[in-house]
Structure formats: C-alpha cells, structure tokens
Amino acid sequence: MKRTQFLMLALILIIPSAFSQEEETMGSGQDNSVGIGGVVDLSYSEGDKPGINTNTLGDNNFNKVRALTNFQFQHRDKLRADVEVLYDDASQDKIRLQGAFVTIFNLPDEKINLMIGKIPNLFGNFSKREFSDVNPLIGQPLMRHYRTTLDWERTWDNREQLILKKRRAEFKGQLPLNVLRGATPTVYDARWDFGVELFGNFSIFDYQIGVTDGSISNPDAGAENDGKQFLGRIGINPVTGLNIGFSGAMNPYLSKPKTLEDKQRLLEAGKGAGEYKQQAFGADLEMSYKYFIVFGEFVYSKWDAEVTEGELSNRSFYIDAKYKIHPRFYIAARYDRMDFSKIENPAGGRKETWDYNVQRAEGGFGFRITTDATLKIVEQVTKFEKGSGIKMIQLTAVQLSVPF
C-alpha cells in the first residue's frame, strides 16, 4: 500500500474518533449516529458460462451468495465516514474492503462537498445503481465489467499478437480468451479507487471532480505506476426527472512492470508504464416520470498502445428501462453493446476489430416481497460477433435481494 493510501485510511479512522470525543464532552448523543446496513443477495442461475459476467476479482452479480455491509458514522449533517465490506462466495478473497471514505458536507454549503479515501467510481451514472437493491435487473452493463482482450500488464507491441489472442478462442471452440482470463474492462465499477473527490450542485447543474490513483479501467494501476487520474462529471437537470451528464477521464492504465526484465519485455524501449494512458469520454441520461424510469450511458474509450495503424478503442452503450405495473411488481429490460475499433491484421493485411463485438439483452421482472426485499427473475442473452468460438450465451437467473 502506498503512503498516500495509508494516510487516507488513517484519516478515515481518526476524523470520526475526534468527533466521538466531542460527543462525550458535550454529553449528548443527538449529534452523532452510528449505523450498519447492507444488502444480501441469494441467486441461482442456469446456463451461465464461466466468466461471462465475472470481473477480474472473481465477483459476479450472479454468484450464489453476496453480502455487502456498510458501517457508517455520521456527525450531524456535516461529516460521514463509510466503511464497506463485500462478501462474495465465489470471488478470489471471499471478503474484501470495497470502500472506506470520509465525506465532509457543506463546505460551506451544498455547492461544495468533499469525499476522500477509497471511493466509488464517479464516471457516468451507473455507480449509484450498482447495488442489487437499486439495480432493476441482476447483471451489470458490459461497459462496467466486461473484460476486453487488452492486457493491463503489458502493451501490445505486436498487433498480430493482439488479434491472435482474440482468435485463439475460436480454434478451441470456446469463449473468447479474454472472458476466461483477467483483462482490461472499460470502466471497472467493482474495484473502488483511492482518491479525493469534490462534488456538489448549483442551479441546474451538479458536478463531481476527482483525482484518483488508478484509471477507470484499471483502478489498481496507480498504486504501481505513480500515475494520477483526473476525472470528472457534470450533470444538467433542466427539469425534474431529467439528468443529462458528461464525463471525462485520463490516466495511465498499465500496471508498472515488476522487474527491469519485465519492463524490457513488456514495454516499448525507453518508455515507462505511466506513459500509456486511457482516455475516456462518457455521456449519460436519467429520465423518469410517474412509473417509468430510463437510464442510459455511452462511453468512448481509447488506450495508448503500440498499434501502428488505427487506434485501440471501443464504443459501448446501454439503455435500460423499468416500469412499475403494481406497487409490488415491475418489469425491466436493458439493451447493451460494445464495439471495438479495427486494427490491421499483419497476417491478412486487412483490418479487423481487435476484440469480438458483443451485444447483450437482459430482461425480467421484480416482485417486492416486502418493502425492502425484492425477488428478481431475469433472462440474459449475450451475442458475440461472427468468428467467436461461441456465438450466444443464454442465462436464466433468479435473485432474492434483501437489504438490512
């Protein structure tokens, strides 16, 4: 852990303690509150293929048991400390610290607020809906977890290799290789990043700007390559129920090679890992009226790599909608796709996408068993571009989501 990360975690522990002491002196319990909350998900799915919804940490919204627990300390409406722990029965570590951050509100008013620590991703508008009790479906949009062929530990000095990596799967008649192995997603929601964020709202605008260690596709990168990411989002609320946002981010995305030998092997001569950047631009939409809610996001992402012709980029978007047909029932659907740029294939001399284009549709309905607990049933269909070893994956799942 880097020194800055250690300091941030120390701050999170020290600041609330200071306010707790104040409470004892004042002899009043009304200023401070502590709480614990969370959500437990129990899921069962049929037809899932390994890795299709899994991120590099082994997390998967369709895994059988997941529990997210939040410990919260709040001092008046001024300060709040959050520590968030995730349990996922099929992830690498089973339990991990998802987030730990302090939020200082109203500096001096609602226009400026500060968040510091291991914070959630501020790019786009899906982060606030990544938890099962607010996600109308079970899966996540492709742009938020789907692993591309791009490797975050090396740059691709040979475009043939990149295309070969894509091709390898079809020879075996299996899933694209990147789905089975760790590779770079476009925006990595599951891995929160160390950093500082300012946020607030004024007039019809809301904003979030931040500096974090890693990049949006590799939040861990910064810890090893000393890169700092600058990212931000501005939202416009022209009328109640409509929010249109624009996001941008830029940061080195490659993890630093561990040895000099690795550096020579993995990177272009004379270049450091910090010189390979991810640049991303996003637009998002939230619209709601009466019983109807629509969300959508578009992301264009470009990664620096040694591709001699063409750029290494992708474009992805999704749109999802939820409609409540009864106080207890709703229906929801999401259409999702990710398209990759074309690079030249030295073997054939023609251009082709550097990874298989993907489309996904997920639809289903939710039944509110109690005010909080929801049962969801969804069908998810993922289709790969022609040439992929597997053309389509169909998944049926049921999930019980119980906040506590």
Place this chain on the structure above:
Amino acid sequence: MKLIVTVFSAVALLGFAKFSEGSKLFKSIKDLPLIKPAPNFSETAVMPAGEGKIAGKVFVNKSSGTKARSTKGLYGKSASKVVKNSGSDRQAVVFIEKVGGQFPVPQSRPVMRQKNITIVPHVLPVLIGSTVDFPNEDEIYHNIFSLSSVKSFDLGRYAKGKSKSVTFNKFGEVKVFCDIHSSMSGYIIVLQNPYFATTGTDGSYTITGVPSGNYKVGAWHENGGTQWQTIAVESGQTVTADFSF
C-alpha cells in the same frame, strides 16, 4: 427454468401469506364494520350532550428510534438525516377504540407532505373514509408508496407543486415510504371515530368532546405498538390516561 418457477412461486406465496396477516397493532378494531362517511360533516353538530375530556401524557423511551426503510445506506451523496431520537419519533396517537354512531369525514382533507426529503407529519391519524393529499414540496422527485395490508398504493413520481391523493377505507396502520429516498418514512393511522389526538413534543394530548361512557383507549407508537386502558368518561369531567413506551 422449472426450478426457478417453483422457487418463485413458493416465495411469492410466502410473501402474500405474510401480508394477509394484517396489522397486528389494530387487530382488536380491525373487524369493525365500515362506516360510510356522510357529507358536510360538522364536529359540533354530531357531538351529543354530556361530553367529557380525556387527557394525559405518553412517555416514550428515548431509545425508541425511527426505523426507516432498510437500505444499503451507501454511496449517499447527500448527508443522510439523523433521525434517531428526534421529536417526531416520539409522536404517539391516542384514540378511542369504538364509539357508537356515524362519523362523516371532515371536508378539509388531511395532508401528508414531502418536504426537505422528509414526510411531514411523520404520523398522521385520520378518520376512516378520509382522502389524504400527498403534495410534493421539494424541487426533486419523490415516489410515495405503501405495501401495507390496510392500503397498498404507489403514487409514482411527480414534481414540485403537484399532488396525488389516496382514500383509506380500512382501519389500521399504513406505513408509508419513498421509493427513491430510503430515509423517508411516515405512518397513517386510520381510525374508526374522530376522537383521537396526536401527542405534542412534550408527549401531552387532549381529546375533547367525548360522549359520556365507558371506553377502551389506545395509545399507538411506531416502536411500541398499541397499549390499552379502560376508562369512564363523565359529562364535564377530564379523565387522565397516561401511557409509557
């Protein structure tokens, strides 16, 4: 697929079974016959001669706190409200279980507002047959709903200045939430007769114009359920009934 359908059906049945139990707090008055409200109700017009008062105090233990909707409580970009031990949480409703006669609904409708991301008032007692207005006074959307067995409804999202209404035709407790802001909660207590009062910040209450007679008086609090006392009201007298949660 078959398995999923079976699991879903089982859970759905369990869910419905749970909600068909009804409101525990009001079991004793739940089965009273529905009284059709008469138009143009005037309180003084129906008050019989020989009235008395019921007054007292409801003591609420400070440890009783509002239980808002369960929530992950995570990633909140606004300071969540510290609701524990605030005055409104100690608000109780004192009412008479059953009084003979017809009680038309007052012309002025009870109002439950959405204001400053809070449901105001937190506790609203109403006479059966009342139509409650739910105006949104915030710049943002709210989505008021309830899954209570007494009245299940979902008002959807509407902007500031707009209002929707719901008529309550069954006795009991209706817990109200906002689907967007989990810290928002409130209660509507639907009662058989107009002889009820909400306690003040000091816990005191007064019910006036009560016809002479023997009654069962209940005090309801969100964390303590309902407590009962039997009292005798005499003309021109004030009967004291204190409660403690």
